[in-house]
Amino acid sequence: MTNIYQSHDRFFKELVSRSDQAGVLLHERLPEAIVKCLSDKPPEPVPGSFVEEQLREHLSDRLFKVETINGQTAFLYILIEHK
Structure with missing residues (x-):
């Protein structure tokens, strides 16, 4: 896994690492x-x-694989700006 340098990024990644919380x-x-x-x-x-390395101080992201009500697979990309 990529190194997490910023506390905001680490907090966000931890928050959404559990499927129920996400x-x-x-x-x-x-x-x-x-x-x-x-x-x-x-x-x-x-x-x-x-997120490019130089932008990680301000941005965090996460990709999720989800299932639709029709049983199809979809992907949701979340980009969070933090300060």
């Missing part, structure tokens, strides 16, 4: 139209980061 966050923050399309199965965090 599911709550996604359901509370995503638009209702998207939430309605998601199944009740918890999201699965996908390892890795797409």
Whole structure:
């Protein structure tokens, strides 16, 4: 796993590393139209980061694998700006 240098990034990654917590966050923050399309199965965090090294001081990200209500696989990418 990529080194985590910033405390904000570490906090965010820890918060969403548990599927149940990530599911709550996604359901509370995503638009209702998207939430309605998601199944009740918890999201699965996908390892890795797409944020460039020089931007990690200000940005954290996480990719989730989710299942739709139709049983299809979808991916949700979350990018968080912190200060």
